[in-house]
Amino acid sequence: MFNEGMAGSARITAQALANGAAEAFDGVRTVVDVGGGLGTVAREISRAFPWITCTVFDLPYVVKGCLETDGVNFLAGDMFAFVPRADAVLLMRILHDWGDEKALDVLRRCKEAIDQEKGKLIIVEIVVNEDELKDDEMHHARLASDILMMAYGGKERTEKEWRNLLLQAGFTRCNITRIMALQHVIEARP
Numbered sequence: 001m002f003n004e005g006m007a008g009s010a011r012i013t014a015q016a017l018a019n020g021a022a023e024a025f026d027g028v029r030t031v032v033d034v035g036g037g038l039g040t041v042a043r044e045i046s047r048a049f050p051w052i053t054c055t056v057f058d059l060p061y062v063v064k065g066c067l068e069t070d071g072v073n074f075l076a077g078d079m080f081a082f083v084p085r086a087d088a089v090l091l092m093r094i095l096h097d098w099g100d101e102k103a104l105d106v107l108r109r110c111k112e113a114i115d116q117e118k119g120k121l122i123i124v125e126i127v128v129n130e131d132e133l134k135d136d137e138m139h140h141a142r143l144a145s146d147i148l149m150m151a152y153g154g155k156e157r158t159e160k161e162w163r164n165l166l167l168q169a170g171f172t173r174c175n176i177t178r179i180m181a182l183q184h185v186i187e188a189r190p
């Protein structure tokens with residue numbers, strides 16, 4: 001039920017990602033979607049950017065029974081131990097599940113999985129607005145998500161917190177794009 005619930009909301013965010021941050025996929029031929037669940041986002045990437053081969057990497061019980069379709073493969077594993085190599089690693093709604101220490105473990109595995117010159121990390125996560133801009137109608141929804149994540153040991157992060165975390169994991173270049181979703185797109189390179 002959880003995986004199907006995630007897939008439902010992933011559909012909306014995946015379209016916002018493909019429409020609002022298409023440049024993030026320029027020159028990318030392979031993507032590994034770490035914690036990609038049932039493959040909803042991978043299928044949208046494959047549809048929007050047909051030259052990309054996408055691998056969904058998730059826990060064995062999640063990917064068991066998932067059917068490989070054009071451009072989307074499934075691989076079982078543990079992101080804390082290993083992340084498969086690709087031109088780009090995608091982490092959508094993964095790091096907010098974890099505190100900084102565990103998030104850093106995942107980020108370091110992701111850094112090992114990409115080319116240190118040309119590889120990139122594409123994070124799709126909430127960026128909490130520190131200024132509490134009144135004109136941002138999604139601000140309160142982002143804070144509500146923060147409370148939910150804190151109940152399970154995770155948290156939403158501000159731009160400053162994202163930049164610090166990425167720097168600690170060895171990502172020196174970082175670019176944040178706003179899309180039509182609760183989440184932003186954070187591109188990071190070693």
Ligand SMILES: C[S@@+](CC[C@H](N)C(=O)[O-])C[C@H]1O[C@@H](n2cnc3c(N)ncnc32)[C@H](O)[C@@H]1O
Binds near residue numbers: 009094
């Ligand atoms: C919040 S869901 C996000 C799913 C998808 N990325 C999305 O945005 O719809 C977190 C995902 O991380 C996966 N996951 C949790 N621990 C993992 C691990 N150690 N290795 C690989 N995947 C893991 C879960 O099975 C789940 O599919």
